[in-house]
Amino acid sequence: MSRGGARQPYDGVVAAVPVTVPYERYSHQSAHWWVGRAMKALAQASGLKPDEIDGFCVSSFSLLPDTAVGLTQHLGLCPRWLDHIPMGGASGVVALRRATRAVQAGDAEVVACVAGDTNQISSFKNMLTSFSRFSQDASFPYGSGGPNANFALMTKAFMNRYGTSREAFGQVCVDQRDSALAIPFAMMKKPLTLEQYLNARIIADPLRLFDCVMPCAGAEGFLVMREETARALKLPAVQVLSTIERHNAFSADPIQLRGGWEMDRDELWSQAGVSPDAVDLLQTYDDYPVICAMQMEDLGFCEKGGVDEFIRGHTMTCDGSFPHNTSGGQLSTGQAGAAGGYIGLVEALRQLTGQALGKQVPDARVAVVSGFGMINFDRGVCTAAAVLAGPGKAAGVEAAAA
Amino acid sequence: MTAPLARPPRKNPQRRSRVATIPPRPRSRVALAFSARAARGEFQLQVCADCGAVAYPPRDACARCWSVDLRWQPMEPAGELLALSVLDSSTNVYFRQRMPWRVGTVRLAADVSVLAHVHSDVAEGDKVRMIARTDKAGQGVLMALPVEETPHMDDDPQLRELTCSPRHRRVLLTDIRSSVAQALIPMLKESGAAIIFAGLAEPWKQNDAVTVAVADECVQLAELNVTDTGSVRECAASIGHKVDILINTASHVRPGGALDQPLVEARREMETNYFGLLRLLQYFAPVMRSRGADGANSATCWTNLLSVYARSSWPAYATSSASQAAALSLAQAARAEFVGSGVKVMNVFHGPLEDPWYEPVSPPLVTPAKLASVTVKGLCEGLEEAVAGDIATDVVNRWREDPGVLEFELQHEREVD
Missing domain, CATH: 3.40.50.720 (NAD(P)-binding Rossmann-like Domain)
Known part of the structure; x- marks a missing residue:
C-alpha cells in the first residue's frame, strides 16, 4: 500500500526524564499505586508540578475496571490530551509516537507517558484467562500454556524454517543477563551460562526456563515536550528521528515467522536518515528470544534467516560489538506487565543521555527501540519501532554535573 | 505408537479420589455454536456467505469483506501439523495434573491456521485428520489425529480425555x-x-x-x-x-x-x-x-x-x-x-x-x-x-x-x- 505525501519529521519535540519504579516479584498494591509512583518520580525528576503536565498516556493490564479516564480523577490530573494504549509490548513506542505528534501540533505542552502493572498472586492467571476473545475461544483451551505455548510453537516453526540454533537464542539471554547484574531490582541476580540456559527445565518444548520472563510488578515512564521546554528545565533529552507502527501484518502467513516491521522498515530508516550500521544500541521487545531474533532480521540488522550467524558474530553486552537490551530486558529484569512495553524505550532514553542505571554503553548516539505486542490468538498483532538520537555522551555528562 | 492402556488396578478405597478439574470453560456466544457442533462430533467452521472466506477463530464479521453473514459449514477434516510443542507447564490445574500435554499449530486444508490438541502418533510436518469434540469442560475443541488408524490409538491419554470409551470401564x-x-x-x-x-x-x-x-x-x-x-x-x-x-x-x-x-x-x-x-x-x-x-x-x-x-x-x-x-x-x-x-x-x-x-x-x-x-x-x-x-x-x-x-x-x- 502506498502513502500520499512524505511523513513530517518529529522536529522540535523530545523525550526526556526516563523513570523506572523498581520492580518487585509480587505486590499486593494496585496498578494505580504503581502508576502513581511513576508519576511522582516523573514530577521529582523534572521539577514539574502536576498541573504543568497537560497530556497523559497510560498502558496497563491490571487497571481494570479503570482506564486512563479513571486515573485522571484518581491522580488529580486535568489533562487536555488523554490516551490509553492497550498494545502490550508495542505500547512504549506507540505512546512516544502519539505524544510526540500531540506536542508538535500544540495539542499538549508536556505529555507524561506511563506504563505500570501490579503482580498480585493471581494477576497473571487472571490476565491470561481474559486476555482476548480469540485467545479465550481458540487458544487458552489448548493446554492453557499462555504465551509460553504460543511462543513455543513460533520458536519451533522459526527453528525448523531457518535452522536457528538454541545456542543463538541462548547467547541473547546470556548477554542480557550480564547487563542485568548491574540493575539492583532485576528479578535475576545470578550470572547465566550457556550450559545453564541449554539444560534448564523444559517449560514448553523447545522453550526452557530461561527463555521465559518472570512476571513482576513495576512501572516505567517518560515525558514528551518541546525541545526548548527541556532546555529550560535543563533536562537531557532525546530526539525522535523516525517511528513506524503496524498491526495484524502478514495475516495470511500460516504461522508467524516475521512481524510488521518488515513492511515498514524502509520507511523507518529513510525517515531517520541513518542505516542499521549507525545504530549504537538496539532495544528489542524480549518476552522470548525468538522475538528478539525476529526483530533483528525484520528491522534489517541482518538478512531474513541469517540471525543465527548474526548473533554468533557479535557480543551483545553493553561493552560488546552490538549492545542489545542493555538493562537486561524483560528476560532478566522481569516483565512488569505493560511496563515491559516501555522497558526498552526508557533504557534507550537513559543510555542516550548518559544516565544508565546499570552499565553505560560507551558513546551511545543512536538507538533503535522496537515493540511487539498482544498474542491475540496465535501471533503477535502489534509491531512498532523508533530510531532515537541522543545529545551524545558530553551532553549527558553536562546534565549530570548540573 | 500408542502404548495400550493397562487395566487399572483395583482402587484403594482409603485413597482420595482425584478432584475433578476442567479446562477453561468461558467462550464467546459465537464460539458456543462451534461447541454445539463439536458435541455432535461435527467439524464445522464459519464460511462467509458473501466472499467464501473461512473464519477462525469464530467471528461476528468476515475479516475479508466485513459481511456478517457467516454460516457454519462442514469442513474437510484435513490439515498439516506446522509446529508441535509439548507443554510442561500450564496456568490451569486440569492441564497441570496431566502434563506433559501436546499442542500444535495446524494449517487446515481450508487455509486457516488453528491451535489443536495433538495425538501422540502425530509428528511435526505430518498430515493430520481433525476432529471436533467437547472436552471435560463441555466445550468444543479440535484435536489432530493421525490420518491412518494406528495401533491402540484410542488409548492416547489426550484423546481418551475427549472420549467416553468403554475400555476398562x-x-x-x-x-x-x-x-x-x-x-x-x-x-x-x-x-x-x-x-x-x-x-x-x-x-x-x-x-x-x-x-x-x-x-x-x-x-x-x-x-x-x-x-x-x-x-x-x-x-x-x-x-x-x-x-x-x-x-x-x-x-x-x-x-x-x-x-x-x-x-x-x-x-x-x-x-x-x-x-x-x-x-x-x-x-x-x-x-x-x-x-x-x-x-x-x-x-x-x-x-x-x-x-x-x-x-x-x-x-x-x-x-x-x-x-x-x-x-x-x-x-x-x-x-x-x-x-x-x-x-x-x-x-x-x-x-x-x-x-x-x-x-x-x-x-x-x-x-x-x-x-x-x-x-x-x-x-x-x-x-x-x-x-x-x-x-x-x-x-x-x-x-x-x-x-x-x-x-x-x-x-x-x-x-x-
Whole structure:
C-alpha cells in the first residue's frame, strides 16, 4: 500500500526524564499505586508540578475496571490530551509516537507517558484467562500454556524454517543477563551460562526456563515536550528521528515467522536518515528470544534467516560489538506487565543521555527501540519501532554535573 | 505408537479420589455454536456467505469483506501439523495434573491456521485428520489425529480425555429386559468394557432372552426397578460407586393420542421415562459426578436413549412423546449439573424401534442392534448427541432446519393404521 505525501519529521519535540519504579516479584498494591509512583518520580525528576503536565498516556493490564479516564480523577490530573494504549509490548513506542505528534501540533505542552502493572498472586492467571476473545475461544483451551505455548510453537516453526540454533537464542539471554547484574531490582541476580540456559527445565518444548520472563510488578515512564521546554528545565533529552507502527501484518502467513516491521522498515530508516550500521544500541521487545531474533532480521540488522550467524558474530553486552537490551530486558529484569512495553524505550532514553542505571554503553548516539505486542490468538498483532538520537555522551555528562 | 492402556488396578478405597478439574470453560456466544457442533462430533467452521472466506477463530464479521453473514459449514477434516510443542507447564490445574500435554499449530486444508490438541502418533510436518469434540469442560475443541488408524490409538491419554470409551470401564444398563440392552452387551464387551451391570426389575420373572444375556461372564445382575424409588436407592448404594457409564435402557411406550390414551398408560410412561430418569439421576448421578476424574476408569458418561419425538410431538404417540420430551428436558438440566465433573451426558435419539409396541408403524424402523451400535460408537467417539436410524435422522434434520414447520408436518404423519 502506498502513502500520499512524505511523513513530517518529529522536529522540535523530545523525550526526556526516563523513570523506572523498581520492580518487585509480587505486590499486593494496585496498578494505580504503581502508576502513581511513576508519576511522582516523573514530577521529582523534572521539577514539574502536576498541573504543568497537560497530556497523559497510560498502558496497563491490571487497571481494570479503570482506564486512563479513571486515573485522571484518581491522580488529580486535568489533562487536555488523554490516551490509553492497550498494545502490550508495542505500547512504549506507540505512546512516544502519539505524544510526540500531540506536542508538535500544540495539542499538549508536556505529555507524561506511563506504563505500570501490579503482580498480585493471581494477576497473571487472571490476565491470561481474559486476555482476548480469540485467545479465550481458540487458544487458552489448548493446554492453557499462555504465551509460553504460543511462543513455543513460533520458536519451533522459526527453528525448523531457518535452522536457528538454541545456542543463538541462548547467547541473547546470556548477554542480557550480564547487563542485568548491574540493575539492583532485576528479578535475576545470578550470572547465566550457556550450559545453564541449554539444560534448564523444559517449560514448553523447545522453550526452557530461561527463555521465559518472570512476571513482576513495576512501572516505567517518560515525558514528551518541546525541545526548548527541556532546555529550560535543563533536562537531557532525546530526539525522535523516525517511528513506524503496524498491526495484524502478514495475516495470511500460516504461522508467524516475521512481524510488521518488515513492511515498514524502509520507511523507518529513510525517515531517520541513518542505516542499521549507525545504530549504537538496539532495544528489542524480549518476552522470548525468538522475538528478539525476529526483530533483528525484520528491522534489517541482518538478512531474513541469517540471525543465527548474526548473533554468533557479535557480543551483545553493553561493552560488546552490538549492545542489545542493555538493562537486561524483560528476560532478566522481569516483565512488569505493560511496563515491559516501555522497558526498552526508557533504557534507550537513559543510555542516550548518559544516565544508565546499570552499565553505560560507551558513546551511545543512536538507538533503535522496537515493540511487539498482544498474542491475540496465535501471533503477535502489534509491531512498532523508533530510531532515537541522543545529545551524545558530553551532553549527558553536562546534565549530570548540573 | 500408542502404548495400550493397562487395566487399572483395583482402587484403594482409603485413597482420595482425584478432584475433578476442567479446562477453561468461558467462550464467546459465537464460539458456543462451534461447541454445539463439536458435541455432535461435527467439524464445522464459519464460511462467509458473501466472499467464501473461512473464519477462525469464530467471528461476528468476515475479516475479508466485513459481511456478517457467516454460516457454519462442514469442513474437510484435513490439515498439516506446522509446529508441535509439548507443554510442561500450564496456568490451569486440569492441564497441570496431566502434563506433559501436546499442542500444535495446524494449517487446515481450508487455509486457516488453528491451535489443536495433538495425538501422540502425530509428528511435526505430518498430515493430520481433525476432529471436533467437547472436552471435560463441555466445550468444543479440535484435536489432530493421525490420518491412518494406528495401533491402540484410542488409548492416547489426550484423546481418551475427549472420549467416553468403554475400555476398562464398568457400564450399567438400567433395564436388561429391553432388546436394546441385550444388543448392547456384546458390543460393549467388544469395546473393552470391564463389567456390565444388568439392571433387572422383579428378578423372579425371568425369560429366555434375559437368561441368555446375563449368562455372560462380564455381566453382573443388579436388581433395579426405575419406577421404584427404594429399588433405585438400594441399587445405587450397592453398585453406584462402580458405575463409569450409565445407559438408561428403561423405557415404556404405548401408542395413543392425547384424547384417547388411558391415563393409567400415560402415567406409566411418565413413571418410567421421566420419573425413572429423575430417580436414577438423584441416586446415581451424585456419585458419578464425584468420580469424573478418578483415574483411567473414571465415571465418564450418562447416556439417555430418547425417542426423536422428544424434540417435537408425534401425535400418534402423543403421551409417549410427552414423556420423552420431559426426559429430554431433564437431560439438558443434568448436563448442566454434570459440568465441571468431567462426566458427559449423551442423548441418543432414535425413531420407532422394531418392537411390539411400534408394530403398527411402517418401516424403516430402527433395529435394537442399530441403536446399540450408534450408542457404543457415540461413547467411543465422545459424542454428546447421536442419532440412530433413518427416521430419527430425517426428523432431527427437519427439526434443525425449522422446528415450526416440523410441528405442522408431524400433525399429518399418522403412519399408524
